Amino acid sequence: MFHLPLHFWDTMATMILVDFQTCFILILLCFFSLLCYSLFFKKQKNSPGYDLPLSPPSLPIIGHLHLLLSSLTHKSLQKLSSKYGPLLHIRIFNVPIILVSSASVAYEIFKSHDVNVSSRGVAAIDESLVFGSSGIIHAPYGDYWKFMKKFIATKLLRPDALERSRGIRAEELHRFYSSLLDKARKNESVEISKEAMKFINNTLCRMSMGRSFSEENGEAERVRGLVVESYNLTKKMFLASLLRRPLKKLGIPLFKKEIMSVSDRLDELLESILVEHREELDMNHQDKDMMDVLLAAYRDEEAEYKITMNQIKAFFVELFVGATDTSVQTTQWTMAEIISNPNVLERLREEIDSAVGSSRLIQETDLPNLPYLQAVVKEGLRLHPPGPLLVRTFQERCEIKGYYIPEKTRLVINAYAVMRDPDSWEDPDEFKPERFLSTKEEEKELVLKYLPFGGGRRGCPGGNLSQIFVGTAIGVMVQCFEWKIEGGKVNMEEGFEGMNLSMAHPLKCVPVARPQTLSFTSNL
Numbered sequence: 001m002f003h004l005p006l007h008f009w010d011t012m013a014t015m016i017l018v019d020f021q022t023c024f025i026l027i028l029l030c031f032f033s034l035l036c037y038s039l040f041f042k043k044q045k046n047s048p049g050y051d052l053p054l055s056p057p058s059l060p061i062i063g064h065l066h067l068l069l070s071s072l073t074h075k076s077l078q079k080l081s082s083k084y085g086p087l088l089h090i091r092i093f094n095v096p097i098i099l100v101s102s103a104s105v106a107y108e109i110f111k112s113h114d115v116n117v118s119s120r121g122v123a124a125i126d127e128s129l130v131f132g133s134s135g136i137i138h139a140p141y142g143d144y145w146k147f148m149k150k151f152i153a154t155k156l157l158r159p160d161a162l163e164r165s166r167g168i169r170a171e172e173l174h175r176f177y178s179s180l181l182d183k184a185r186k187n188e189s190v191e192i193s194k195e196a197m198k199f200i201n202n203t204l205c206r207m208s209m210g211r212s213f214s215e216e217n218g219e220a221e222r223v224r225g226l227v228v229e230s231y232n233l234t235k236k237m238f239l240a241s242l243l244r245r246p247l248k249k250l251g252i253p254l255f256k257k258e259i260m261s262v263s264d265r266l267d268e269l270l271e272s273i274l275v276e277h278r279e280e281l282d283m284n285h286q287d288k289d290m291m292d293v294l295l296a297a298y299r300d301e302e303a304e305y306k307i308t309m310n311q312i313k314a315f316f317v318e319l320f321v322g323a324t325d326t327s328v329q330t331t332q333w334t335m336a337e338i339i340s341n342p343n344v345l346e347r348l349r350e351e352i353d354s355a356v357g358s359s360r361l362i363q364e365t366d367l368p369n370l371p372y373l374q375a376v377v378k379e380g381l382r383l384h385p386p387g388p389l390l391v392r393t394f395q396e397r398c399e400i401k402g403y404y405i406p407e408k409t410r411l412v413i414n415a416y417a418v419m420r421d422p423d424s425w426e427d428p429d430e431f432k433p434e435r436f437l438s439t440k441e442e443e444k445e446l447v448l449k450y451l452p453f454g455g456g457r458r459g460c461p462g463g464n465l466s467q468i469f470v471g472t473a474i475g476v477m478v479q480c481f482e483w484k485i486e487g488g489k490v491n492m493e494e495g496f497e498g499m500n501l502s503m504a505h506p507l508k509c510v511p512v513a514r515p516q517t518l519s520f521t522s523n524l
């Protein structure tokens with residue numbers, strides 16, 4: 001009898017086992033695809049006359065999801081629009097998203113459909129303090145949002161409220177200068193974003209709730225740590241918000257545990273700071289910082305809107321998440337551009353030296369007299385907007401450039417692409433601050449295509465404060481130091497840290513103190 005060798009049976013057994021595993025995986029895949037198909041891929045009900053713009057080629061089932069998950073989404077989308085046009089529709093599974101990449105289409109949307117696109121329509125985990133439903137960033141366009149927007153403009157960031165906290169910013173600016181000077185004396189390298197983060201986070205902590213890094217309990221540092229954790233969850237939150245409804249049907253609470261863990265710790269920290277503020281307010285009846293002002297609104301029986309404690313906490317979380325890293329990244333990118341463009345550095349320094357002189361440190365009250373510095377910051381924001389994609393939702397069906405968009409369709413405006421659109425900007429990839437030294441007429445035109453702070457009523461309310469943070473930080477670095485760059489050249493490669501566009505290789509350089517600026521005492 002013919003005997004097959006033992007190892008043959010071994011091999012057969014292994015093959016059968018492997019085949020069985022492959023089959024099992026295949027069956028699972030088929031099952032999962034069918035499930036995806038029924039959950040995401042079933043044709044949406046067409047609204048009458050619904051006619052979306054062109055959709056570029058996409059992958060089966062997932063559509064353009066891979067582009068949204070790429071590390072530099074704004075660039076992938078910019079590439080797509082430069083090939084297929086400034087008004088497109090992309091899809092994630094079967095969910096359509098309108099993609100806008102030119103100034104003219106963005107302008108039409110903000111001019112004629114502003115209220116219609118004034119809700120973002122994205123909410124991750126309802127009960128989370130980070131990007132949940134209690135915050136302003138994801139609040140639908142309605143009473144709560146209107147109350148908060150007005151409150152921020154008239155109570156928290158109005159010129160006289162900012163005037164009251166000017167002393168805090170001057171102290172922190174001096175501390176920023178001293179820290180750089182210390183590094184210069186030791187000939188040590190500085191990571192610009194770290195120094196800027198200390199300055200901005202500390203200033204904002206003091207302005208909003210009277211806390212700073214230097215205080216012993218370290219609350220500002222804990223806030224900062226938790227904000228960093230929130231940034232690191234951004235992509236997960238985005239996915240959770242996108243797939244929330246279909247996955248809810250399957251009982252999968254995507255990333256809920258991680259998101260709630262950060263949210264709970266923020267809640268605990270803010271609760272203790274709020275209790276302290278309430279007790280102090282009861283004793284002194286005097287509001288000193290933003291938290292006091294919000295608590296007074298909470299207690300106001302006559303207030304137009306009855307704000308809740310959860311909304312107050314969510315506001316502070318979003319204030320830190322939205323205000324610190326955006327300003328830090330802008331400071332870092334702008335400084336990188338200044339160091340890479342010696343002619344800009346020279347002109348800027350001449351302006352500061354002549355307007356401020358050499359006997360004192362620059363202050364925020366100097367900014368109106370420094371038009372070139374303002375132009376440099378604007379140009380930094382044009383080329384490197386920290387939030388390159390603006391996300392909104394069309395609440396109602398509408399017509400854009402002859403297309404009919406159904407209600408509840410997501411909208412993404414690629415502000416990065418708009419601000420580098422060669423049809424709107426001369427030499428769009430060049431750092432040319434002069435373009436912002438314009439006449440009033442030209443200025444009006446610029447507003448239409450300049451979107452680092454978004455647009456319309458849903459645009460960023462913190463533009464003025466961020467100009468102060470970034471303008472003064474850049475002012476100090478240029479006024480007081482020469483900068484030696486490691487390796488002689490700045491690496492301008494982009495990366496994405498958390499939710500903001502950042503430098504793939506953080507800017508590190510050694511400050512060398514200019515002789516006349518060695519002995520500035522505090523401006524106060």
Ligand code: HEM
Nearest residue numbers: 137322323326327330387452453454455458459460462466
């Ligand atoms: C360089 C710094 C900053 C940049 C580039 C920036 C950018 C943005 C952008 C692009 C948006 C979305 C706008 C839209 O959808 O049209 C936004 C929203 C927001 N920003 Fe800023 N921001 C900065 C600083 C600040 C500061 C300092 C604050 C607070 C003091 C702040 C508070 C907010 C708030 C509360 C929102 C939500 C507004 C709403 O949904 O109605 N931001 N910001």
